[in-house]
Amino acid sequence: MENPVIQIQNLKKSFNHQEVLKGIDLEVNAGEVIGYLGSNGAGKSTTVKILCGVIRDFEGDIRILGHDLRQEDITIKKRIGYIPENAIMYEQLTPLEYLEFTASLYGITPDIARQKSTDLLELFEMKNFRNDRMLHFSKGMKQKIHILSGLLHNPDILFMDEPLNGLDANAVIMVKEMISQLSKEGKTIFYCSHLMDIVERISTRIILLNEGQIIANGAVEILKQQSGSSSLENLFSKLTGQTDSTEKAEKIIHVFEKKNQ
Numbered sequence: 001m002e003n004p005v006i007q008i009q010n011l012k013k014s015f016n017h018q019e020v021l022k023g024i025d026l027e028v029n030a031g032e033v034i035g036y037l038g039s040n041g042a043g044k045s046t047t048v049k050i051l052c053g054v055i056r057d058f059e060g061d062i063r064i065l066g067h068d069l070r071q072e073d074i075t076i077k078k079r080i081g082y083i084p085e086n087a088i089m090y091e092q093l094t095p096l097e098y099l100e101f102t103a104s105l106y107g108i109t110p111d112i113a114r115q116k117s118t119d120l121l122e123l124f125e126m127k128n129f130r131n132d133r134m135l136h137f138s139k140g141m142k143q144k145i146h147i148l149s150g151l152l153h154n155p156d157i158l159f160m161d162e163p164l165n166g167l168d169a170n171a172v173i174m175v176k177e178m179i180s181q182l183s184k185e186g187k188t189i190f191y192c193s194h195l196m197d198i199v200e201r202i203s204t205r206i207i208l209l210n211e212g213q214i215i216a217n218g219a220v221e222i223l224k225q226q227s228g229s230s231s232l233e234n235l236f237s238k239l240t241g242q243t244d245s246t247e248k249a250e251k252i253i254h255v256f257e258k259k260n261q
């Protein structure tokens with residue numbers, strides 16, 4: 001039986017009189033891995049920020065895990081995890097301190113927080129850095145900490161905005177595997193990315209957003225068949241109107257060359 005955990009009706013959002021989301025209708029069931037795709041500026045991050053309660057001013061109705069987002073955002077926040085695209089972290093803290101702090105916000109007891117944080121840091125190959133300040137950590141090291149802090153409280157829905165940014169090949173494989181295992185446990189993953197090959201492999205459903213509207217919604221294989229596309233990348237280009245990329249690249253190079261003469 002279907003069990004919708006995200007229900008969005010006619011979601012609209014404007015910034016400075018520019019309508020960025022133009023009436024999104026969407027239902028997501030428990031256990032789905034949603035690949036939320038779209039060109040730069042399509043409105044993906046805005047959608048995720050609204051669903052996670054970061055942007056509170058929007059039009060339309062949203063229910064998460066059966067709760068109205070406007071009325072019960074704290075109840076919802078306890079049960080979702082959010083890994084933002086450009087998260088700010090307290091870099092003066094060490095990974096262990098940061099994860100324990102995050103855990104305390106979710107009411108996890110200090111003993112359990114210490115154990116969980118230590119285990120997760122070891123699994124993410126960050127054990128040797130657990131007591132170093134994060135100030136000089138590389139992008140990928142910081143991203144690992146963001147991922148862990150989003151997962152620490154065992155959320156039912158995980159929102160991830162470009163979560164693989166900066167991760168090395170081994171970490172990417174591990175996160176992909178983790179997503180598929182979480183989904184098998186019934187967790188729902190809502191995932192924004194431009195990495196088409198990865199999205200194609202891990203998503204159970206693709207939602208394609210174009211200029212604030214959903215223009216495709218379905219399983220990768222079905223969408224590819226329907227549109228006669230050989231890959232998700234090809235489908236993306238077809239539906240978002242970027243089929244002339246070779247010609248465009250030539251024109252861009254031509255402009256550069258002109259300037260140098």
Ligand SMILES: Nc1ncnc2c1ncn2[C@@H]1O[C@H](COP(=O)(O)OP(=O)(O)OP(=O)(O)O)[C@@H](O)[C@H]1O
Binds near residue numbers: 039044046
């Ligand atoms: N706080 C804000 N104030 C004004 N405009 C905003 C704000 N946040 C987003 N926008 C605008 O909303 C539009 C959608 O932005 P959004 O970040 O949701 O796109 P995106 O699909 O996530 O893009 P990308 O793939 O580049 O990350 C863009 O035109 C952006 O400039």
